[in-house]
Structure formats: C-alpha cells, structure tokens
Amino acid sequence: MILFHGKESNPRSLVKAVSWRLLGSIDTFALSWFFTSNAVMAGTIASTEVLTKICLYYVHERAWAQSSWGLRHHDPAHKQSNLINPADTSTTF
Numbered sequence: 001m002i003l004f005h006g007k008e009s010n011p012r013s014l015v016k017a018v019s020w021r022l023l024g025s026i027d028t029f030a031l032s033w034f035f036t037s038n039a040v041m042a043g044t045i046a047s048t049e050v051l052t053k054i055c056l057y058y059v060h061e062r063a064w065a066q067s068s069w070g071l072r073h074h075d076p077a078h079k080q081s082n083l084i085n086p087a088d089t090s091t092t093f
Helices: 010-036 039-048 050-065
Strands: none
Touching (some): 010 039, 039 050
16 A cells, blocks of 8 residues: 555545545446446446545545645745745655
C-alpha cells in the first residue's frame, strides 16, 4: 500500500474513500438497474467496482495531500496573500 505524509491522516483518507465509495456504489446500482431493468445484474456491476474504486480514490487523495497547491495559510500574518506559494520550500507539513 502506498502511504503519503500530508495534511490529512491516512485513516481519515481511508474513511473518506469508503464513505464516498458507498455513495458512488448506490448511484452505480441505481443507474445499472435503471438501464438493465435487472436488480441482480445491477448488484453485480455495483459490487465489482467497489474495491477498485476505493483503492483508486485513496491513492488519489494521498497524492493530492502531497501538494500544497491551493491550500490556505492559517497564519494571520499572511493577510495579503493567504495561498501557499508552491515554490516556497520552507513550508512543511
């Protein structure tokens, strides 16, 4: 498993991945049932994509956690520009 060190903890990213995937699986099941009119087929489609989508989302989240692009400083001294400068290597997470 690929682990990254970012602003969020690994367990937080995993829980977010699982909750997002549950919502996505419900959507996949509903759409599959709508298009196939077959609940068993819809269940098969929804269940086969669960694990791969959880893994992909988790890796995607951890990769984004490595980036400081678009994050805001919480330091009041940075009132003029509160976005982190990606070129600034002095910021550590």
